[in-house]
Amino acid sequence: MPDLHSIPYLVGAGIVLLHVIGILHVIHAIMTVRTSQGTIAWMVSLIAAPWIAVPIYWVAGRSRFSGYVRARRSDDAELLKLSDDMHRRLREYEIKPDDAFGRAAQFLGGLPFTRGNELTLLIDGEETFESIFKAIHAAEKYLLVNFFIVKNDRIGTRFKDALIARAKAGVQVYFLFDEIGSHRLSRSYLNEMKEAGIHCSHFGANRHWWSRLQINFRNHRKIVVADGKEGFIGGLNVGDEYLGRDQRFGAWRDTHLKLKGPSVQAIQLVFIEDWNWATDEVPDLEWTGQEHTADQVAAIIPTGPADPADSWQLVVAEAANSAQERLWIASPYFVPDGGVLTALQAAAIRGADVRILIPEKADHLLVWLSAFTYYEQTIPFGVKLYRFKKGFLHQKVILVDNKLACVSTANLDNRSFRLNFEISGLTPDPVFVGEVAEMLENDFGNSEPVKVSDFTARAFWFRLACRVARLMAPVQ
Incomplete structure (x- = not known):
């Protein structure tokens, strides 16, 4: 049993050891975490509170499934x-x-049309x-x-x-x-x-x-x-x-x-x-x-954390970059990262009909709250957001102009961009594209457009909860 006088020294040594372990994990985060925002967040938490952050890092810290x-x-x-x-x-x-x-989707998925x-x-x-x-x-x-x-x-x-x-x-x-x-x-x-x-x-x-x-x-x-x-x-x-x-x-x-x-x-x-x-x-x-x-004609596009890049994020961004007339997306979760958000803004600015269909109801509270914080970053740029009113919306569908339709398992959130193994079916077939367009038209008919004030006019505590939820987007 240690001498009572040595306990403070042992506690101090333990704290130093924990911080050393935290710093070692910081080095790992710098070398492996894909985004600068994620790297900085892990650096701060691993140095400031390693006794909490190190176990969490083992569970949620890596961005590639090595x-x-x-x-x-x-x-x-x-x-x-x-x-x-x-x-x-x-x-x-x-x-x-x-x-x-x-061509981009085929390259990222590695499987042919x-x-x-x-x-x-x-x-x-x-x-x-x-x-x-x-x-x-x-x-x-x-x-x-x-x-x-x-x-x-x-x-x-x-x-x-x-x-x-x-x-x-x-x-x-x-x-x-x-x-x-x-x-x-x-x-x-x-x-x-x-x-x-x-x-x-x-x-x-x-x-x-x-x-x-x-x-x-x-x-x-x-x-x-x-x-x-x-x-x-x-x-x-x-x-x-x-x-x-x-x-x-x-x-x-x-x-x-x-x-x-x-x-x-x-x-x-x-x-x-x-x-x-x-x-x-x-x-x-x-x-x-x-x-x-x-x-x-069809292609199967598998994506996931074993890919050398964030393949689904690149697929969605390229869909927005290539859209000239319209980009319609239905997803239960709308928590885009910076690259996808910029691509959506740019598509709307150049005149494409950019519509994002999301649910009115929540099945996962944090991602539902996070979506509100994107109103101010999308609607003023011409992106149209719709809330589906007729039950819960869970489909994952993308329509690009009159050229391509995609039915997927992947959402518009960090988990699908970087953490989940997903699979999508993509086709330029005009008959199928027309069927998807008609389906989404019906869905928009069962939805209501969103205004920026639907977020900004809410109570302070609700807006604060939304902002806090967005900070946790990488692990939602």
Whole structure:
């Protein structure tokens, strides 16, 4: 037991040691954090209060998922061969985009635009789940399933039972979920699936203990692939609220995308990279693309913290930079960073019809409050903000002029820009673009335009709460 006289010295030594550890973390932040604002914030907190900031830094401080990067670029011959073979087989369907935005999106996603696809716009939960369940029931060889949120409620039980039925019929089912988004998913739910022969894994299953501390990185993708023939991506997770059954939100406005054709092989590759990261396994799948008479052009754009740059942030900024006539974006969260905000302002200034559709209701309070602080930085520049009134808006859709439409899992916030693994479907097909334009016209008809005074006229404490919430945007 230490002498009482030595306790102050031990306390002092402990404080010095903590500050040394904080300074070492500052060096790491300087070398790895992507934004100067984030670096400065971490520097101040790590030096001033290392006993609080160091543990938080381990959980939320890194902006790149290094382990995933190493796995994806490793000497895994099987995975690399699959990627090379897929690109080779898609070459006969490949289309070179004729616009700057398409070329930029293809470069950032690393996957080509292909012809020979059939695209179906799925509006809201009933239509989406009806189509997904139809594909599940028709699967004969395998099903690839990845969701951010899966709940053990009515639709979640139906979903589980559908997968179990196909597994018992001899279909290979691979079920991947995010352990943070699906943290309430019960062990009994997963055990039922495993007992039926379903391959189940959460996204962080293969991480070392220090990587598991990085809960800030989340797999936000929503993917279903049936036999390599049909693929689904978009905004809907598996839960009753996505069907409008939650009394807090009422009607739930969302958008999903069904694809057939060569683009499905690109979706498979995205799933396989995630599955390989989680399990060290590469399932045997069908990699021959099937051309469809609809012959629609599409590209799959995966983005995430394993990319060398902030790919989704660059996609959105380039969409704004290339828009000449209109840029319509629907997103449940509107917390743009400086680059995206400047691009939106510039697009509106040069005369493009820039509209941002966001929800009236809040599902995550901090991001909802943060959005108010952008009124003064968007509306005076000509950006039109709309609040959706008919239930909760959760869709992630972008429309650029009459040229390109995008249905995505990604939002307009820092988490999607830098921290989440996302997937988007992009197409220049005029028929599909027209369908998206008509859909968004209806959504704007169920919305009200926002005025700057809707924020500035609010009570001081509300405005203060909004400003404080915005300061926490990097970790919301």
